[in-house]
Each structure stands twice: as C-alpha cells, then as structure tokens.
Amino acid sequence: MKTYDIVIIGAGIAGMTAAIYTKRALCSVLVLEKKIQGGQIISSNKVCNWPGEAEITGADLIEKIYHQMNNLGVEVRYENVVNVAKNDKFVVKTNEAEYFCDAVIIATGTEPRxxxxxxxxxxxxxxxxxxxxxxxxxxxxxxxxxxxxxxxxxxxxxxxxxxxxxxxxxxxxxxxxxxxxxxxxAIGRVPDTEIFKELVGLDPDGYIIAEENCHTSADGVFVAGDCRAKNLRQLVTAAADGAIAATEAVKYLR
Ligand SMILES: Cc1cc2nc3c(=O)[nH]c(=O)nc-3n(C[C@H](O)[C@H](O)[C@H](O)COP(=O)(O)OP(=O)(O)OC[C@H]3O[C@@H](n4cnc5c(N)ncnc54)[C@H](O)[C@@H]3O)c2cc1C
Missing domain, CATH: 3.50.50.60 (FAD/NAD(P)-binding domain)
Known part of the structure; x- marks a missing residue:
C-alpha cells in the first residue's frame, strides 16, 4: 500500500490542474480516474472560451493538459474511488486498492442526470x-x-x-x-459526490460546500471544479479551483 502527500480524485480539468500545481510544489501526488482523463469536456467538439485558444475541440484541449501533467511525472491510475476515510492518514479506497495520504482533493465533477x-x-x-x-x-x-x-x-x-x-x-x-x-x-447534470456524503458537507443538491478557498468541512479535504457549490461551472473556473485547492493543500501539509 503506497503513501502519498496528496491524492486527487478525478482527472478532469480541475483534477489535472491540481496535479500540475501540487507536483510543481514537489509533493508526491496520485491522480485516480474512474474512466479516462478529461472529464465532461471530452465530448465537446468546439470550445471557444479557453484563453489562448480561439477554437479547439475538448479532446485536443485535454490532450495538451494531459501531456503537460504527464511530462511532470504525475502518477495516474485508472481506478474508481469508492470510499475515503480518515484514520491517522486518509485512506482512499478504490475498486482495486487502498492508498494512504495526508490530504485529499476531490475533483469528481458532474455526471448526466x-x-x-x-x-x-x-x-x-x-x-x-x-x-x-x-x-x-x-x-x-x-x-x-x-x-x-x-x-x-x-x-x-x-x-x-x-x-x-x-x-x-x-x-x-x-x-x-x-x-x-x-x-x-440531455436533462442536465448532477454532482458525482454520493460517496463523500459522510466525509464532507454537501448542499441540498449534492454539491460540496466550500468557499473560494476550496476548503471543505473536513480538515485536509479540498474540493475543486464542478462538484463544488458555486455559481459558474466552466473550464476556467474548474482550472482556477484546481490551482487554489492545490495551493491550499500544500499549505495544509506544510
Ligand atoms: C457538452 C459540454 C460542453 C461544454 N462546453 C464548455 C465550453 O465550451 N466552455 C467551458 O468553459 N465549459 C464548457 N463545459 C463545462 C466544462 O466542461 C466543465 O465546467 C468542466 O469540464 C468541469 O471540469 P471538472 O474537472 O470540474 O469536472 P469533470 O470534467 O466532470 O471531471 C470529473 C472527473 O472525475 C472523474 N470521477 C468522478 N467520480 C470519480 C470516482 N469516484 N473515482 C475516480 N474518478 C472519478 C470523472 O470520470 C471525470 O473524469 C461544457 C460541458 C459539457 C458537458
């Protein structure tokens, strides 16, 4: 069973951005993703509001970010997280294994209703x-x-x-x-947060409650991206959350 500084759950824009920031801060990081990297934007054939790209497909945008993360040496495992519990350390349980860590970033986004x-x-x-x-x-x-x-x-x-x-x-x-x-x-989306309801506070719609600093109700657990209770769910806000959650998690560890 391996121990990491930080485990990030979800490899969408929020999770991958958090991975880039935490890895650059020299933390040991594991990203766990239940499907493939990229999250919901992978199905979009036209993104026109990501700064620096006048127009790009979701898949091409994800490929660029994934390569950036990969080049830093971030470890990614394709496993479904089924539970997170706190003992001395956090224990993140997947369908295949258990991982120990000192901080967790939840970036599980939303899924179609x-x-x-x-x-x-x-x-x-x-x-x-x-x-x-x-x-x-x-x-x-x-x-x-x-x-x-x-x-x-x-x-x-x-x-x-x-x-x-x-x-x-x-x-x-x-x-x-x-x-x-x-x-x-196409009847909307719901947060993918059911497994965290005993760990952190959720709002009535199931979004994880956190202010702009991305701290949840549990010490050492941070949230980033569309699964956070907020007003604007977009690529740039997911990436911004990823950067903030990562920075706060690093501060917490030190
Ligand atoms: C069709 C479409 C078009 C869009 N177009 C735009 C656009 O043009 N511009 C824009 O700014 N925004 C757009 N958006 C919104 C944008 O895609 C989202 O705001 C953003 O992708 C959210 O990123 P995220 O990382 O928070 O979540 P997600 O992208 O939802 O990623 C979450 C990841 O976590 C993984 N995960 C979930 N649960 C677990 C678990 N238990 N264990 C392991 N992994 C897990 C999921 O598989 C997923 O990969 C669009 C959305 C859609 C659906």
Whole structure:
C-alpha cells in the first residue's frame, strides 16, 4: 500500500490542474480516474472560451493538459474511488486498492442526470446515450429522439440534425416515438459526490460546500471544479479551483 502527500480524485480539468500545481510544489501526488482523463469536456467538439485558444475541440484541449501533467511525472491510475476515510492518514479506497495520504482533493465533477423510470421503460430495448458527439454517428440517416429542454438539449439536437434522418424533440415525460432507433438524453447534470456524503458537507443538491478557498468541512479535504457549490461551472473556473485547492493543500501539509 503506497503513501502519498496528496491524492486527487478525478482527472478532469480541475483534477489535472491540481496535479500540475501540487507536483510543481514537489509533493508526491496520485491522480485516480474512474474512466479516462478529461472529464465532461471530452465530448465537446468546439470550445471557444479557453484563453489562448480561439477554437479547439475538448479532446485536443485535454490532450495538451494531459501531456503537460504527464511530462511532470504525475502518477495516474485508472481506478474508481469508492470510499475515503480518515484514520491517522486518509485512506482512499478504490475498486482495486487502498492508498494512504495526508490530504485529499476531490475533483469528481458532474455526471448526466439519468432518465426517469417511466422514460426508461418507454425506451424499451433501444439504446440510451448521454453524448450526441460520442454516439451520434452510429445512427446516420436513422430517426432518433432527444429528451430535454435546455441549452444542452438544443446543442444535441443541432448536432444530430446533420447526421440523423429525423430528430424528435421530447420534453419531460412525453412519449418517445416508436420509430426513433436511439434516445439521446440531455436533462442536465448532477454532482458525482454520493460517496463523500459522510466525509464532507454537501448542499441540498449534492454539491460540496466550500468557499473560494476550496476548503471543505473536513480538515485536509479540498474540493475543486464542478462538484463544488458555486455559481459558474466552466473550464476556467474548474482550472482556477484546481490551482487554489492545490495551493491550499500544500499549505495544509506544510
Ligand atoms: C457538452 C459540454 C460542453 C461544454 N462546453 C464548455 C465550453 O465550451 N466552455 C467551458 O468553459 N465549459 C464548457 N463545459 C463545462 C466544462 O466542461 C466543465 O465546467 C468542466 O469540464 C468541469 O471540469 P471538472 O474537472 O470540474 O469536472 P469533470 O470534467 O466532470 O471531471 C470529473 C472527473 O472525475 C472523474 N470521477 C468522478 N467520480 C470519480 C470516482 N469516484 N473515482 C475516480 N474518478 C472519478 C470523472 O470520470 C471525470 O473524469 C461544457 C460541458 C459539457 C458537458
């Protein structure tokens, strides 16, 4: 079982930025990621508000940041964190192992809100996707349905209209047409924080409560990015949180 100064949970923009800052402060750092590095922006084909890049795809932006982190020698393991407990040190438990550390940075972001039970039963055997950019091409020239009504739904509909033969726009619990071969879901996002509810304070929507200094209610536990209770969830604010959480964690260790 290995011991680190800091374990960072999540390799989205917030987690990777925190890793760059903590590694440059000469801490021993482990990043744990349950899927692939990059987080939610990986599915976007156009980012136009990241300073220094007039236009870039999410995947290209992530590749650049990942290389920067990798070149510093940050250790990344692809494991799902299932629990964090505090004994003498923090014990971060994944589906594969346990890691000890003196500080934790939670950067688990958000995940798509799931369809209601009623809509899942209406979908039947048809595939359900949460990312038109990732899966849209599978349904070229076929009819599909998009469930949702906000900006994300509009974005998914615009994207699919160039690919599918027809795009049905479904609101809330409206019926899903029989001929739609796949269902795309765009009904918002929820924080990925369930496993931390015994460790740190959450707001009623499940976001981790912390002021701009990214300190949570637990000593030695910091939060960065979209899973923090805040007003603006964007790439630059996730990166800013990553830098602040890292700096505060280093201060705490010293
Ligand atoms: C389609 C789309 C387009 C967007 N476009 C823009 C844009 O143009 N400009 C902009 O500024 N913002 C945009 N955003 C918002 C932006 O992507 C987010 O604000 C930002 O990516 C949040 O980064 P994050 O690191 O906080 O979280 P995330 O990107 O959600 O990353 C969290 C990471 O933690 C991992 N994780 C979660 N739980 C665990 C666990 N238990 N164990 C291990 N790992 C875990 C996840 O797998 C994920 O990789 C967009 C979002 C979407 C969905």
């Amino acid at each position: 799931k369809l209601s039970e009623k809509q899942i039963s209406m979908a039947g055997e048809r595939p359900i996707s949460y990312c038109a950019t990732c899966d849209g091409a599978l349904y070229t020239d076929q009819p599909v349905a998009v469930v949702g009504s906000g900006n994300t739904a509009k974005h998914e509909i615009n994207y699919l209209e160039n690919i599918a033969s027809k795009v049905y726009h479904i609101h809330h619990d409206d019926p899903i047409p029989e001929d739609a071969v796949a269902i795309f879901v």
